Amino acid sequence: MAVHEVEGIFADILDRARVLDPANTRKWFDKLTVLRLDGGSLTIGCPDEPTAQFLHTNCKGSFTRAGQQVTGHLITVDFDVDGAKKPATASKQSLPGPALHPDYTFDNFVVGPSNRLAHASCVAVSQSPGNTYNPLFIYGSSGLGKTHLLHAVCFEAYGKFNGAVIQFLSCEDFVNRFISAIEAGNLPGFQSQFRTVDMLVIDDIQFLREREHSQEEFFHTFNALYNNGKQIILSGDSPPGKIPSLEERLISRFNWGLVARIDPPSYETRVAIVQKKARLRGIKISDDIAEYIARKVQANIRELEGALTTIYAVATTTGKDITLELAQTALEGQIKLAARHVSITDIIEVVTRHFDVRLTDLQSKKRSQSITMPRQICMYLARSLTKHSLEEIGGHLGGRDHTTVMHACNKITLAKDADPQMSALLDELARQITKPSQV
Ligand code: ADP
Ligand code: MG
Numbered sequence: 001m002a003v004h005e006v007e008g009i010f011a012d013i014l015d016r017a018r019v020l021d022p023a024n025t026r027k028w029f030d031k032l033t034v035l036r037l038d039g040g041s042l043t044i045g046c047p048d049e050p051t052a053q054f055l056h057t058n059c060k061g062s063f064t065r066a067g068q069q070v071t072g073h074l075i076t077v078d079f080d081v082d083g084a085k086k087p088a089t090a091s092k093q094s095l096p097g098p099a100l101h102p103d104y105t106f107d108n109f110v111v112g113p114s115n116r117l118a119h120a121s122c123v124a125v126s127q128s129p130g131n132t133y134n135p136l137f138i139y140g141s142s143g144l145g146k147t148h149l150l151h152a153v154c155f156e157a158y159g160k161f162n163g164a165v166i167q168f169l170s171c172e173d174f175v176n177r178f179i180s181a182i183e184a185g186n187l188p189g190f191q192s193q194f195r196t197v198d199m200l201v202i203d204d205i206q207f208l209r210e211r212e213h214s215q216e217e218f219f220h221t222f223n224a225l226y227n228n229g230k231q232i233i234l235s236g237d238s239p240p241g242k243i244p245s246l247e248e249r250l251i252s253r254f255n256w257g258l259v260a261r262i263d264p265p266s267y268e269t270r271v272a273i274v275q276k277k278a279r280l281r282g283i284k285i286s287d288d289i290a291e292y293i294a295r296k297v298q299a300n301i302r303e304l305e306g307a308l309t310t311i312y313a314v315a316t317t318t319g320k321d322i323t324l325e326l327a328q329t330a331l332e333g334q335i336k337l338a339a340r341h342v343s344i345t346d347i348i349e350v351v352t353r354h355f356d357v358r359l360t361d362l363q364s365k366k367r368s369q370s371i372t373m374p375r376q377i378c379m380y381l382a383r384s385l386t387k388h389s390l391e392e393i394g395g396h397l398g399g400r401d402h403t404t405v406m407h408a409c410n411k412i413t414l415a416k417d418a419d420p421q422m423s424a425l426l427d428e429l430a431r432q433i434t435k436p437s438q439v
């Protein structure tokens with residue numbers, strides 16, 4: 001094949017890739033170009049490094065399959081920055097550590113009452129690192145936008161401060177690099193790498209808990225940067241003082257600057273986020289669909305996006321338009337699917353709470369009615385809500401053999417049929433166990 005032939009059908013390849021991987025579909029696919037075709041290797045041109053990284057990590061498989069299906073040739077696909085589009089300052093985009101996610105910019109972040117302070121402080125810090133809030137500590141539950149904001153700060157600062165050294169990494173990465181440096185006998189190398197940056201951004205700092213040596217090292221890193229007026233930005237799942245086993249001196253330093261909380265988004269913010277994510281993916285949805293999704297999925301924002309992806313996937317694979325009815329059918333399915341991922345631990349948690357007994361009692365040899373019944377109910381629910389075998393269920397509940405579990409299941413089934421109260425109780429427990437998790 002010749003390059004111009006691929007160019008002629010490139011739009012079809014992109015469409016095919018969208019169908020093959022709805023979760024990673026983006027509107028900006030339209031900006032991609034055909035860069036080269038060497039032998040069977042097709043290189044797709046991207047506007048910048050983060051985009052190329054994103055595609056390389058998430059879309060290589062779907063693009064390769066799309067390319068093969070549309071051209072009918074065994075081509076492979078790769079991604080590179082389109083030289084003609086490379087800005088003169090592009091070299092500073094080759095970041096150390098993990099690549100920035102092209103979606104995670106301030107433009108793509110919806111601001112609402114739940115995240116206004118966190119957003120404003122991130123914007124302020126990106127405009128004037130080291131001079132406003134230092135350190136900046138963002139915290140909140142999982143899936144509420146902490147990582148998104150940290151990426152956005154880095155994007156912004158890169159664009160603004162030519163040549164600034166920005167180190168962005170997860171706390172886990174920091175700890176692992178520290179351990180490797182010790183093993184390699186190169187602690188000075190590690191120290192100079194982290195103590196000389198202009199901005200240090202560490203995601204999920206709660207990972208430092210119970211890691212005494214890493215905490216010690218981080219303490220010195222922090223001091224070196226802080227004393228030189230360099231910006232430090234951290235995120236965590238709880239405020240500094242609530243991170244278990246975090247040294248007092250670190251807690252106090254994390255509180256020196258600004259600590260900003262992100263709360264779960266309100267209904268209005270959720271609607272706006274769904275609309276924004278849909279636009280980003282080039283998906284057209286009406287207001288009533290966005291409102292339906294925002295009402296239906298109240299848990300974290302990652303799940304909100306998941307719902308959108310599911311709807312889009314159902315629409316593209318069935319070739320139907322996205323209507324409210326299609327959205328409802330798609331999401332009902334998804335919620336049932338989510339409900340199926342129940343673990344025995346979930347069951348035990350709900351049952352022990354309801355009967356006010358302890359797990360150790362359920363696992364013990366005690367045979368009093370107040371313990372036997374909850375134990376048998378656990379077995380019955382585990383049998384009906386999980387795919388575990390009788391042996392596995394017995395194992396979780398004090399190493400009982402499979403005949404005991406079978407006997408329990410039969411007994412509870414009989415009780416359920418005979419007693420409406422028992423039937424209602426089992427329904428209620430099952431509802432609590434399978435309800436989608438809320439943040
Ligand atoms: P966290 O790091 O707090 O667990 P993330 O930053 O990974 O959460 O966010 C999860 C997903 O939700 C990401 O895809 C992110 O883009 C999206 N998200 C979170 N908050 C917002 C927001 N306010 N506007 C747009 N997208 C958001
Ligand atoms: Mg995160």
